Amino acid sequence: MASVKLSKLEKSYGALRIVKGIDLEISDGEFVVFVGPSGCGKSTTLRMVAGLETITGGEVKIGDRVVNRLAPRERDIAMVFQDYALYPHKTVRENMGFSLKVRGISAGEAAARVDEAANMLGISHLLDRRPGQLSGGQRQRVAMGRAIVRRPQVFLFDEPLSNLDAKLRGQVRTEIKKLHQAIGTTIIYVTHDQVEAMTLADRIVILKGGEIEQVGTPDEVYNKPASVFVGGFVGSPAMNFAKALVQGDDLVFSNGDRIPISALRENCQSGATEGRNVIVGIRPEHFAIGTSSVSLTCDVQVVEPLGSDTLIHFAIGSETLTARMPPETRILAGETLKIAVDPTKIHLFDAQTERAI
């Protein structure tokens, strides 16, 4: 096992800067998830750690070694991809053991490691099958098994669940977490799926346009998003945003509704200076039916019962927001009503910089 340190890591293709100077220290045994929209540089960053992509600038350190110039096989990492590329004519056992054979590990030792990994992944009964006789989820487990048997210092995962259907994705995700709990090896995991990031990570790295937007625990990025981008990216349904202006003692919304600044959290209060244009962020779960000292006037547009809860989409002036309500909520489209907000859960962002206040 090893720590990983990225220092001013950069990647350009010609004049095109893709990864723009990433600084990150990953502790030994930590599970770090890189998340961000498609094209933000996640795979490129991971591939530089793996040695599959040359490094334009900066440094990658695994343990005590700078690995910039080392070939992938000298870096003591194992990578699991979305597209797992098993050998179709080899059995599961052979697929999992192949890399050990190539590395000159004895047949006995290789067999023991394959058995142990298969056991851990619940695929012992599949060892004599060929990939064509497996389901997608089973194949992905074999691909993980192939990585585990190598006992690398660091596992690298690039969207390993993207080819699986939703139900299977959930199952395999849980298995990856169990696996990390069992073996404790450092993991860097790339995904565009914020649910995967939230559920798996010790720490989440949110990337935007080749730069780190925020690094934090799932709790930190959810409860203290550093920007509108992070607030909108983490959480489902997404955080609501509405423009407002600080006027006197109140935040004033576009429909004229007011929220007293004194009801907000301390850091929001101190940032709410007279005349400041802000973006108010409210999560769907922080609304409730009924008036309280802090409520907004809403025109209900669409009601979506989900069974476990009901989503209410409503307009405040020209902005559309979503509230998550208990399933027994009886509200109809077309109603105008007051929706209460927990003011201590409100986020404020500067309207120009979109950074948290």
Ligand SMILES: Nc1ncnc2c1ncn2[C@@H]1O[C@H](COP(=O)(O)OP(=O)(O)O)[C@@H](O)[C@H]1O
């Ligand atoms: N070989 C390449 N030449 C030029 N641009 C590339 C190359 N590989 C990737 N890119 C660009 O780099 C950006 C980041 O790609 P990638 O790291 O794969 O994003 P992600 O994994 O976050 O979706 C994308 O805009 C992509 O088009």
Ligand SMILES: [Mg+2]
């Ligand atoms: Mg990618």
